[in-house]
Amino acid sequence: MTKIQASAVILTALEGVRLSADEKQCFEQYPPAGFTLFRRNISPYFSATRELCDELQTLRGTLDLPLLLAIDQEGGRVARLKAPFPDYGPAMNLASGKSDGAALIEIENIAFAMGATLRQLGINVDFAPVLDILTREENVAIGDRCFGRDRESVTLRGGAFLRGLHHGGIMGCIKHFPGQGDAGVDTHETGALITADRAILDEREIYPFQKLIPEAPMVMISHAVYPALDSERPASLSSRVMLDLLRGELGFRGLIVSDDMNMKAIDQSRKPWCEAIIASIAAGADMVLVCRELERYQWAVEAISEEAAKSPAFARRLADANDRVIEVRNRL
Numbered sequence: 001m002t003k004i005q006a007s008a009v010i011l012t013a014l015e016g017v018r019l020s021a022d023e024k025q026c027f028e029q030y031p032p033a034g035f036t037l038f039r040r041n042i043s044p045y046f047s048a049t050r051e052l053c054d055e056l057q058t059l060r061g062t063l064d065l066p067l068l069l070a071i072d073q074e075g076g077r078v079a080r081l082k083a084p085f086p087d088y089g090p091a092m093n094l095a096s097g098k099s100d101g102a103a104l105i106e107i108e109n110i111a112f113a114m115g116a117t118l119r120q121l122g123i124n125v126d127f128a129p130v131l132d133i134l135t136r137e138e139n140v141a142i143g144d145r146c147f148g149r150d151r152e153s154v155t156l157r158g159g160a161f162l163r164g165l166h167h168g169g170i171m172g173c174i175k176h177f178p179g180q181g182d183a184g185v186d187t188h189e190t191g192a193l194i195t196a197d198r199a200i201l202d203e204r205e206i207y208p209f210q211k212l213i214p215e216a217p218m219v220m221i222s223h224a225v226y227p228a229l230d231s232e233r234p235a236s237l238s239s240r241v242m243l244d245l246l247r248g249e250l251g252f253r254g255l256i257v258s259d260d261m262n263m264k265a266i267d268q269s270r271k272p273w274c275e276a277i278i279a280s281i282a283a284g285a286d287m288v289l290v291c292r293e294l295e296r297y298q299w300a301v302e303a304i305s306e307e308a309a310k311s312p313a314f315a316r317r318l319a320d321a322n323d324r325v326i327e328v329r330n331r332l
Helices: 002-007 021-029 046-056 091-097 101-121 151-167 198-215 239-249 270-282 294-310 312-331
Strands: 010-012 034-037 068-071 073-075 171-177 218-221 255-260 287-289
Touching: 002 294, 002 312, 010 294, 021 294, 034 046, 046 101, 068 312, 073 091, 073 101, 091 101, 091 151, 101 151, 151 171, 151 198, 171 198, 171 255, 218 239, 239 255, 255 312, 270 287, 270 294, 270 312, 287 312, 294 312
Parallel strands: 010 034, 010 287, 034 068, 171 218, 218 255, 255 287
Antiparallel strands: none
């Protein structure tokens, strides 16, 4: 049972446009919380993507609840689905960058169209909107994925996008908490350090999240390190960020999701990587993303179940994470 609990807090991924025999066997034995779809999983035919999503939904196991089928469909550079899927460009440029009433209606309608079309394909979660504030222009990893360069425009424009997704029938996920717009490097490639003090973080980075948390079913956590919050660990492994700040101070009650644990900000060698998976869940993540390599999924299931077997405290945390994942899947 512990391995089933372990797999149920992992959002995983496939290597191709169809399930391989090995993937199918593994996921039938240990069903994940769901899957993230990437460009490598998208057929030129939308009908084939719908068939894939329908097939993935058969891997629910004994817990007969819809799987989370997620995608990063922000628009612009980060859009796994390409034309003729509706793409109105990057967040920064939507509605000509404006935040007046007419612009917010336009942004909400754009997100509604995206959400409704994703829903038709069988996808039910969009890892968007990005609530990072572009305070460092050389931050090309985030760049025009931001909705603006100040907290008010990001909050208003990002909020309109989130509501549009929800009205379109898709769960949104605000990211990358507590804000990654001031990073100087890309966490896909290496660790990032954000040196802003706590007062600046509260006033700037955290503000959009604080305002939109009541509307957000999910929050994705950054792999960056914020010394003002935790000088020892990246946010995705930090109880000070996830439990003390996000849950405690900000009162978030939804699902806390790690960013992809296969990013190079996390040591990818087996032992430290598995330790990071354990640390992330122990620190408050309810669902960890393992977005490449079936073997790593198997490593994660094994490591989580072994830790739960020997640590009553971790077993309780895993049970709590399972409950939160089930709650979100029930909403689907």
